[in-house]
Amino acid sequence: MTAQIPERLRYQGEEYAMCTNPLSDYFLMGGESPNFEMNCTALWRGYVGSWEIVADRLYLIGLNGSLEGGRKASLETVFPGFSRRVFAHWFSGKIRLPQGRQLEYVHMGYGSTYERDLLLTIERGVVTQQTIKQNGTADLDAPDGYGVAAMTIFSEKSKE
Numbered sequence: 001m002t003a004q005i006p007e008r009l010r011y012q013g014e015e016y017a018m019c020t021n022p023l024s025d026y027f028l029m030g031g032e033s034p035n036f037e038m039n040c041t042a043l044w045r046g047y048v049g050s051w052e053i054v055a056d057r058l059y060l061i062g063l064n065g066s067l068e069g070g071r072k073a074s075l076e077t078v079f080p081g082f083s084r085r086v087f088a089h090w091f092s093g094k095i096r097l098p099q100g101r102q103l104e105y106v107h108m109g110y111g112s113t114y115e116r117d118l119l120l121t122i123e124r125g126v127v128t129q130q131t132i133k134q135n136g137t138a139d140l141d142a143p144d145g146y147g148v149a150a151m152t153i154f155s156e157k158s159k160e
Contacts, residue, residue, distance in 0.1 A: 002041040002042050002044075002107060003042060003105070003106065003107055003109065003110075003111070003112060004042055004043065004044065004045075004109055004110060005042050005043050005048055006018050006019050006048075006110070006146055007019075007020065007021060007022075007048060007049045007050070007051060008048065008049070008050045008051065009050075009051045009052065009053070009095070009097065010050075010051070010052040010053070010061075011052070011053045011097070011120075012053075016097040016099075016118070017097070017098060017145065017146035018051060018095060018096070018097055019096040019097070019098055019110035019146070020093070020094065020095045020096050020110075021045060021049070022049070022051070022058065022060070022088050022090075022091040022093075022095070022122075023047075023049050023060065023063075023078070024045065025090055025091050025092075025093070026078075026088075026090045026091070029090055031078070031090070032078070033078075034067050034073060034077050034078065035067055035068040036065050036066070036067060036068075036073060037065075037066045037067060037068050037070075039066060043065075046065050046066065046073075047063055047064060047065030047073055048063075048064050048065065049062065049063055049064075050062035050063070050064070051088075052085070053120075053127060056126055056127040057087060057125055057126055057127075058087070058088040058091060058095075058122055058125050058126070058127070059085040059086060059087055059088060060075065060079075060085065060086045060088055061075070061084070061085045062074075062075055063075045063077065063078060087125055088122075088125040089124050089125040090124075090125070091122055091124075091125055092122055092123050092124055093121075093122060094119050094120065094121055094122070095119070095120040095122060096110065096117050096118075096119055097117065097118040097119075097120070098112070098113075098114035098116075098117055098145075098146045099114060099115065099116045099117065099118055099145075100114050100115025100116050100138065100144070100145075101114065101115055101138035101139070101140075101142040101143065101144045102114055102138060102142045102143045102144075103115060103135055103136050103138045103142070112146070113135050113136075114135060114138075114145075114146065115134070115135055115136060115137060115138055116132055116133060116134050116135055117132070117133045117135065118130065118131075118132055119131045119132070119133055
């Protein structure tokens with residue numbers, strides 16, 4: 001699997017690349033999953049979620065992707081009637097927010113290592129703990145911030 005495009009998280013006034021997919025837990029718990037279309041190797045899940053934490057509560061505030069047949073996915077695709085945000089009450093686990101320069105690139109999932117990780121522990125959608133894990137110091141010329149180094153984009157199917 002190729003390194004993956006991260007979800008996005010707004011937290012304490014900052015924007016972060018988020019190397020966790022909370023919506024996947026919703027689908028695993030039986031939430032109806034639309035047929036997302038995977039159009040590049042760096043986005044196997046077929047969508048990118050946008051998230052925010054407000055008053056220690058995790059919300060899904062946007063969804064960008066394509067569905068089979070070429071329709072665009074949105075928040076209402078998964079949560080009809082919710083166009084602005086959805087409280088992520090289904091999610092318990094750690095959210096990883098990589099920070100700093102890259103120590104090691106791994107061409108799989110979210111396996112690359114950065115100088116530090118901001119880790120948020122979430123219980124039923126509520127932040128219960130914040131910790132910083134120091135992973136080392138990168139060379140000064142190392143890439144700064146989470147990025148996907150390479151991907152293959154599949155062309156859209158012709159509409160006949």
